Amino acid sequence: MTPETYDVAIIGGGPAGSTAATLLAKARRRVVVLEREKFPRFHIGESLLPASMRTFTRLGVQEKLRANFLEKFGGEMSSSCSTEGVRFYFKDGFGSQIDRSYQVTRADFDKVLLDHAAENGAEVYEETAVQSADFGNDVALNVVSKNGNAREIRARYLVDASGRHSFIGTMFKLRKNYEELHKFSLFAHYTGVEHPPGRDGTLTRMIRGVDRWFWIIPLTSERTSIGIVLDTANFRDAKQNPEKFFEEAIAEQPNIMQWMRNAQRVSQVYSATDFSYRNSQLTGDRWMLTGDAAGFIDPVFSSGVFLAMMSGEMCADVLDEALTNPKRKHRLFARYTRQFNYAMDVYVRFVKAWYKKEFIEVFLYPQDVLQIPPAVNAMLGGNVFSGLAVRWRMWVFYFIVFLQKFFPLCPRRTLVPKDANETVTAPEPAGAVS
Numbered sequence: 133m134t135p136e137t138y139d140v141a142i143i144g145g146g147p148a149g150s151t152a153a154t155l156l157a158k159a160r161r162r163v164v165v166l167e168r169e170k171f172p173r174f175h176i177g178e179s180l181l182p183a184s185m186r187t188f189t190r191l192g193v194q195e196k197l198r199a200n201f202l203e204k205f206g207g208e209m210s211s212s213c214s215t216e217g218v219r220f221y222f223k224d225g226f227g228s229q230i231d232r233s234y235q236v237t238r239a240d241f242d243k244v245l246l247d248h249a250a251e252n253g254a255e256v257y258e259e260t261a262v263q264s265a266d267f268g269n270d271v272a273l274n275v276v277s278k279n280g281n282a283r284e285i286r287a288r289y290l291v292d293a294s295g296r297h298s299f300i301g302t303m304f305k306l307r308k309n310y311e312e313l314h315k316f317s318l319f320a321h322y323t324g325v326e327h328p329p330g331r332d333g334t335l336t337r338m339i340r341g342v343d344r345w346f347w348i349i350p351l352t353s354e355r356t357s358i359g360i361v362l363d364t365a366n367f368r369d370a371k372q373n374p375e376k377f378f379e380e381a382i383a384e385q386p387n388i389m390q391w392m393r394n395a396q397r398v399s400q401v402y403s404a405t406d407f408s409y410r411n412s413q414l415t416g417d418r419w420m421l422t423g424d425a426a427g428f429i430d431p432v433f434s435s436g437v438f439l440a441m442m443s444g445e446m447c448a449d450v451l452d453e454a455l456t457n458p459k460r461k462h463r464l465f466a467r468y469t470r471q472f473n474y475a476m477d478v479y480v481r482f483v484k485a486w487y488k489k490e491f492i493e494v495f496l497y498p499q500d501v502l503q504i505p506p507a508v509n510a511m512l513g514g515n516v517f518s519g520l521a522v523r524w525r526m527w528v529f530y531f532i533v534f535l536q537k538f539f540p541l542c543p544r545r546t547l548v549p550k551d552a553n554e555t556v557t558a559p560e561p562a563g564a565v566s
Contacts, residue, residue: 135272135283135284135285135286136164136283136285136286137162137270137285137286137287138162138163138164138255138285138286138287138288139156139161139162139163139287139288139289139451139455140152140156140161140162140163140164140287140288140289140290140291140451140455141163141164141166141271141273141285141287141289141290141291142163142164142165142166142290142291142293143166143262143290143291143292143293143294143299143425144165144166144167144168144292144293144294144295144423144425145165145167145171145242145246145249145256145258145293146175146242146245146293146295146423146424146440147241147242147245147423147437147440147441147444148293148422148423148424148425148440148441148443148444148447149165149167149246149291149293149294149422149423149444150165150242150245150246150248150249150444151187151191151245151440151441151444151445151448152291152293152422152444152445152447152448152451153165153249153252153254153256153448154191154192154245154248154249154252154254154448155190155191155444155445155448155449155452156254156448156451156452157249157252157253157254158252158253159448159452160253161451161452161455162255163253163254163255164254164255164256164257164285164287165246165249165254165255165256165257166257166260166261166262166273166275166285167246167256167257167258167259167260168259168260168261168262168294169258169259170258170259171239171242171243171246171247171258172239172240172242172243173239173242174238174239174399174402175238175239175242176238176317176319176357176359176402176404176431177238177431177434177436177437178235178236178237178238178241178349178351178357179204179233179235179236179336179347179349179434180204180233180234180235180236180434180437180438181233181434181435181437181438181512181513181514182222182228182230182231182232182233182513182514183230183438183442183513183514183515183516184233184437184438184441184442184514185230185232185233186230187441187442187445190445191245191248192248192252193244193245193248196244196248197234197236197241197244200240200244201234201235201236201237201240201241202234202235202236202334202350202351202352202353203232203233203234203235203334204232204233204234204235204334204335204336205221205222205223205231205232205331205334205335206219206220206221206222206223206331206335207219207220207335207336207337207338207512208220208332208335208336208337208338209337209338209339209340209492209495209496210337210338210339210340210387210496211339211340211341211492211496211545211547212339212340212341212342212385212387212547212548212549212550213545213546213547213548213549213550214496214545214550215387215550216496217337217496218495218496218498219332219335220505220508220509220512221331221509222509222512222513224506224509225506225509225510225512225513225515226503226506226507226509226510226515226518226521226522226525227510227515227518227521227522228506228509228510228513230513233513235334235336235349235350235351236351237351237352237355257275257277259277259278260275260276260277260278261275261276261277262274262275262294262299263275263276263282265290265299265300265303267416267417267418267419270286270287270288270418271286271287271288271289271290271418271419272284272285272286273285273286273287273290288418288455289418289419289420289451289454289455290418290419290420291419291420291422291447291451292419292420292421292422292425293422293423293425293440293444294425295423295424295425296407296409296424296425296428298411298421298424298425298426299425300411300416300419300421300425301411301421301425304413304416306411306412306413306421307409307410307411307412308409308410308411308412309408309409310408310409310410310429310480312484313408313429313430313483313484313487314363314364314365314408315361315362315363315364315405315407315408315430316361316362316363316364316366316367316403316404316405317359317360317361317403317404317405317407317431318359318360318367318374318377318378318381318401318402318403319347319357319358319359319360319401319402319403320357320358320359320378320397320399320400320401320402321351321355321356321357321358321397321398321399322355322356322357322358322392322395322396322397322398323354323355323356323395323396323398324354324392324394324395324396325348325350325356325358325391325392325395326390326391326392326393326394327350327356327391333350334350335350336348336349336434337349338432339385339387339388340492340547341385341547341548341549342489342546342547342548343362343363343366344360344361344362344363344366344381345360345361345362345432345486346358346359346360346361346381346382346385346388347359347360347361347431347432348388348391355398356395358382358388358392359431360378360381360382361430361431361432364405374401374403375400375401378401379401384549385549386549386550387549387550407428407430407431408428408429408430408483409427409428410426410427410473410476411425411426411427414426414468414469414472414473415465415466415468415469420447420450420451420465420468422440422443422444422446422447423439423440423441423443423444424436424440426443426472427439427472427476429476429479429480429483430479430483430486432483432486433479433482433483433486433511433512435479435514438514439472439475439476439479442475443472443475446468446471446472447468450464450465450467450468471517474516474517475516475517478511478516479516481530482511485530485533488533488537489545489547490533490534490536490537491533492545492547493536493542493543493544493545494529494532494533494536494541494542495508496542496543496545497542497543502525502528503525504525504528504529504532507521507522507525507526507529508525508526508529510522511526
């Protein structure tokens with residue numbers, strides 16, 4: 133049997149793969165998506181950034197997202213040792229032109245994007261695993277469907293959007309972990325979690341503790357995602373099963389428990405570890421890595437889906453041009469690598485700063501000096517390719533965080549939770565990041 137031939141074959145139908153597939157199909161390229169699982173399926177990474185809104189518009193999915201998901205207008209950060217918090221709104225970011233994004237249930241969000249790719253002309257095969265790949269003048273993929281049927285697919289290019297267990301990354305041993313970000317995450321979904329009324333009820337909340345941080349993400353009017361991130365070694369030292377550790381960790385946080393008086397867990401407790409990594413090579417002669425298959429830093433600041441869709445969009449544009457002008461391929465691939473690595477570098481620095489106690493001390497004491505808070509706000513909105521006006525302000529912010537370690541420029545915080553028996557009230561902002 134003659135194998136089917138495509139312009140581009142994509143392994144993985146998550147946000148990166150479906151974004152690339154839709155844009156390539158819109159460009160009249162013959163594209164196939166090979167997804168190992170059946171959508172919808174549970175996934176974490178539920179808080180989106182306004183920097184992705186232009187991509188949603190380009191894909192043509194804005195109406196679908198608006199109809200199905202909760203609009204999000206910003207976030208709130210606080211510390212375990214205080215009821216005070218600082219809220220930031222995307223509209224106040226430096227040079228902001230977009231004031232919102234979405235909170236999504238990833239199972240539904242990913243299915244919307246994958247179905248949209250099929251509607252735009254991409255061939256989508258779910259429950260289809262790629263067994264092997266051979267590279268020559270084109271790409272030969274051996275694939276097997278759930279019922280055991282095996283076949284060969286050929287394509288001029290392969291896009292690996294297969295997630296953290298990157299098919300190509302594993303094949304060529306490209307993965308490099310960030311040992312200083314050796315983190316472990318536990319998370320679950322709840323109903324009955326209390327949220328403020330209005331737009332403040334849409335905000336992602338992040339609570340910083342001594343050796344861990346927590347997220348609270350409203351997904352719908354009823355459902356909320358709650359998670360914890362800490363050093364992997366700290367979890368191992370506790371010698372507890374994930375469910376018990378998670379529930380006890382939450383119970384030790386009065387600032388969280390006040391919102392969970394009537395909450396009920398409605399999912400299992402999920403876990404993820406060793407999730408901070410980057411592959412050392414992002415392109416080859418016939419392949420490209422995109423999304424989590426290229427790299428992932430940390431759940432904080434909600435960068436995962438943003439980087440996935442950003443890279444999926446860039447990947448589609450590069451391949452569309454390379455298919456038309458093959459002689460430009462190497463230059464296009466090199467530009468893709470530079471841009472993706474730059475975005476990753478921006479987040480690596482941001483995340484490393486977050487895990488320093490001084491970050492939250494500075495953030496929770498916002499001063500409208502040199503418009504630094506709006507610049508930080510812009511970064512929180514995903515403006516990684518912002519101009520010099522934001523970049524130099526971020527350099528100043530990082531310098532203040534560095535100085536805070538030696539000089540109390542901002543109030544010191546213990547980050548130790550209040551006594552769980554104390555009566556606490558809902559956190560009010562100490563000042564708005566604006």
